[in-house]
Amino acid sequence: MTTMAEEGRLLGFVRAMTCLVQVVGADEAQLLAGAAPLMRALVAQDDWLPEAMAQPHPQHYQQHLLYGDPLDRFSLVSFVWGPGQQTPVHDHTVWGIVAMLRGRECSQRFGRDADGRIAAQGEEHALAPGELEILSPAQGDVHQVRNALPDRTSISIHLYGGNIGRIARHVFVPGTGETKPFVSRYSNALVPNLWAGASA
Numbered sequence: 001m002t003t004m005a006e007e008g009r010l011l012g013f014v015r016a017m018t019c020l021v022q023v024v025g026a027d028e029a030q031l032l033a034g035a036a037p038l039m040r041a042l043v044a045q046d047d048w049l050p051e052a053m054a055q056p057h058p059q060h061y062q063q064h065l066l067y068g069d070p071l072d073r074f075s076l077v078s079f080v081w082g083p084g085q086q087t088p089v090h091d092h093t094v095w096g097i098v099a100m101l102r103g104r105e106c107s108q109r110f111g112r113d114a115d116g117r118i119a120a121q122g123e124e125h126a127l128a129p130g131e132l133e134i135l136s137p138a139q140g141d142v143h144q145v146r147n148a149l150p151d152r153t154s155i156s157i158h159l160y161g162g163n164i165g166r167i168a169r170h171v172f173v174p175g176t177g178e179t180k181p182f183v184s185r186y187s188n189a190l191v192p193n194l195w196a197g198a199s200a
């Protein structure tokens, strides 16, 4: 069996992830258990992300689609954070794994209080390169994410159990019970060449 490095890290990941969804189907626990080591291996080396997929935008964070499974069983996205950039409070509606590649980001969980208002739950959690955050709708997947670095770009790689840029989900207004429909879409018009980093 070839390694991720021999195949090109991105191609190796996509191959392994495609095999995993074929074998375990839609079982979330098995998908998370199988995908977590693949994500850990993907971000263990910061030498494979195409430069175009690592570009920040001066006004807002970028979501570059790296690969979308044609059957919408998973998608892989690079999140590129400029200094001070953050998401709204949002959910995902599908399982996800966030793996930190470069810099540092912070995630704050949210939930509903006794009056139905959206409120922060627990402490903000910082992710360093190589670390993962698991998201499961069954366990509460509402959070807000921000670049923890005030003066540098941070990049995390996100794996989702669906085509996340096309999924109808929600943003939440903290301190109220209000939700708004949300489809995140993608920043890039072109996807990376998976074979660019592979040996012949």
Ligand code: FE2
Residues within 6 Å of the ligand: 090, 091, 092, 143, 145
């Ligand atoms: Fe998120």
